Amino acid sequence: MAECPDSSYPPPLTLTQEQFLLSTIKDWTIQNGLAVRPSPTWIPEAVDQKAVLATNAPVTIFPSPFPKPCFDEARAMQDVYNELYAAIASNEEWLGNIMEELIDVDDFISSLWKVHQAVKQEGYVQPLSLGLFRSDYMIHAPPGSAGPSLKQVEFNTISSSFGGLSSLVASMHTELLSSPPGCPMTYPSHPFLDGKRPPQNPAVETLSAGLAAAHAAYGPSKPKPPLPLCILFVVQEKERNIFDQLALSRRLISVHKIPVFRVVTSEVLERTSIPSGNPSRPLIYLPSHSPSTLWEVTTVYLRSFYAPTDYKSQRDWDARTHLERSAAINCPTILSQLSGCKKIQQVLAEPAGPDHLSRFLSNRDSAIIARLRDTFAPQHDLSPVGRGRELALNPETAAYHVLKPQREGGGNNIYRSSIPTFLRSMSDTEWKRWVLMELIQSPAAARNTVLRSDGQVLSGHVIGELGIFGTILWNRDGTILHNKEGGWLMRTKGRESDEGGVAAGFSSLDSIILY
């Protein structure tokens, strides 16, 4: 492994150099669709009444250093992780036991579980599930450690985003590094950058191929006469991150020749139906713009329905139930979504107790399982018996921890000294909603400069988070039809900020240079 770049990285920029880089990036992002719709807090709807304006996605000026052994290990583990989570989602009994503990304290998990129970009661008609997963890691390098290691931050089983834009950031940094051709000088010369390129980032290819595999596995149309087949993206209204999603549909359409439609959450019940007379329950889509053509949905790709705010009324829960009970392959199913909750990660990481990993990965040898286990950060529940309560309530140990809710989507973490007070503000019966995780200590020297979507430029110390994309298509009988790793996401945020989420403007899309 090469030397970690020291505090001389990134190279300092003169004002002119920074202006040139920023201006190049502002133009490159728009020319290549590395874009988002502007936030309404910046550009009110009254200004952009027809919703045509766009701006650059938040991006870093420089790619970030990342240790090659950690990158390689994260990639090597992805198909194992895919398999692990497919196995968890297929083991309703095991998953159910954990969910039972949560349903009386977490309304959201409880509601999701009820959707699954209702469909199970009626009987599932689709044995296949599709996962477009992203496993997120940080580099753990506490003072005095032998070298950097990889620690998983979370495993995303629903709406794993930024595959589309992330591969564009890698292309942009690659172009800046090699520009102008033959005599690169867009960045100032620096030993860590000269001659280097980010690794290939086939996120769009991988994620699209996963959706295409599900589409193919669905088989022929179920109604008679047969209908044309399509993939349906279920999306949020006024999605600002739409160009990330369109990167996948563009490839599905142009390369795989698969029709793709988009429907917003609130219109699922209006635009799709399941014919009552057909026991195989095909999901029929009726485009509003071409009411004479019916389509049959092979695969439902959720870029909504992942957070409590996506369910505004019972009608939205009905819509989710409707999709779940249909013959369409759900990406993800309710069980797959639930398998991504923080509690599952904590149970898997639990050093004491049953060896869940070996059980779920019975086909894998123990060395692989040990390597997977090495990527877990220490985490604990807050039950009366474990170590979690003690670590969380003592301010000295709390200082090295983060308290995470079970829910997907981020934005609600409690950090360090805030943990004891926060916990004491509620009844300890509610503590089950939370998982305590040891904070990952990422390298302290890293710096970068960020161009936000409103054009503001920020420089400072940063923390990076690497996501690896993977897709898996499996049958609930345990058969795996497709299992691939491919593509990555680097997100970089200011060190002073403890919470992520690129679309919210707090963190930025980045790429990596391996060392």
Added chain:
Amino acid sequence: MAECPDSSYPPPLTLTQEQFLLSTIKDWTIQNGLAVRPSPTWIPEAVDQKAVLATNAPVTIFPSPFPKPCFDEARAMQDVYNELYAAIASNEEWLGNIMEELIDVDDFISSLWKVHQAVKQEGYVQPLSLGLFRSDYMIHAPPGSAGPSLKQVEFNTISSSFGGLSSLVASMHTELLSSPPGCPMTYPSHPFLDGKRPPQNPAVETLSAGLAAAHAAYGPSKPKPPLPLCILFVVQEKERNIFDQLALSRRLISVHKIPVFRVVTSEVLERTSIPSGNPSRPLIYLPSHSPSTLWEVTTVYLRSFYAPTDYKSQRDWDARTHLERSAAINCPTILSQLSGCKKIQQVLAEPAGPDHLSRFLSNRDSAIIARLRDTFAPQHDLSPVGRGRELALNPETAAYHVLKPQREGGGNNIYRSSIPTFLRSMSDTEWKRWVLMELIQSPAAARNTVLRSDGQVLSGHVIGELGIFGTILWNRDGTILHNKEGGWLMRTKGRESDEGGVAAGFSSLDSIILY
């Protein structure tokens, strides 16, 4: 030739269909860089202080019908037109005689001519000229005519724009026509659209290949030790149409591996120099963002300096002179720019008098020359001897004419009944600045719907203007090194508007379906 589509084209849209198409187009344009920066009259600088916002270029929802024989003929004539204008720009004496008539009435032409004279006095060091030309046509179909014919509106010899965005519009309409794959229904079914696609539009490839040919023909670096070679785009400040230009530089960089830099008009003298001790006068470029590297400019591509407003002070004239006297291949030279003035077109089209075409195209056979001549619209000067004065001053005949200034850039035409009053408002010694041209009578039935850059949607009767791109690299001794036709631009404007200019928002980028 197939039937011209009747008034049933384009097919009517329901409100839902139109909303779906508009929403698809709004997203497609941003995803693919078919974009412009928003007008400051809509988004003031105070709102977008960092200049990051972008919006769709103005585009038509539907491609427009265009007669295939006229399209084929326009393409067939392009390399002949390239050759004609190269020959005109190489014949300084002939050009000079015409310019002499204009310099006492047109300050702009007079100033350009002075630049040429000054450089000629010192002696040109670069015998090569590059033309990136665009010949613009309308369909002429007066009531009672046998069929549509092609009439040239103007021939652009400087800053011929929209090659980059135009090829994207063709891609967008192609994708809409074939979407979803296997079962197209994004447009309502219509006999004129079903199974049809716009013709290939290799504008970016053609224009970039022209610039690359000049770059290669420049030969080795002239200073010792040699410098790395580059192409320099000279551009206007705050260019809203920048993504059109970047389509060319992206291809030059990625395919031809040629370094491209951009410099705004006002910085030409600051950022480039000609070493006083080197008689071959290489043009040296010093990037502000990397002051340690000098570059030698092989080719200057002007996307500025075409209109009087690009010359704000003597310093701008000095800058143009500086480029003209350098060893860089100018695209265009002063003589090439002047050969594009309206007066030249009028002289060429003059039915009486010397046969200029046969003289300039002595290598071409008379049938080709006759076909070229057929593309001329009748036009006249306003000299006391010709028919022009009579046609212009009589309101009845003026009603079929347009009065055009000599200058490039558009925006100053006088139409129909306004012509007599306009002319009488000035001394007849100034009439030399103008050319009277018979209005082309385009098919009346054409309709389309336009999405403007601010999101407003307009529908109505439209007029289309087809541009054909061509590039030619020639030596002033008459040798032609590169002569290619390739790529096209369809611009569509509302019939009620008499003046064009897509960037100004009055007209839109379109594509064509041949019939």
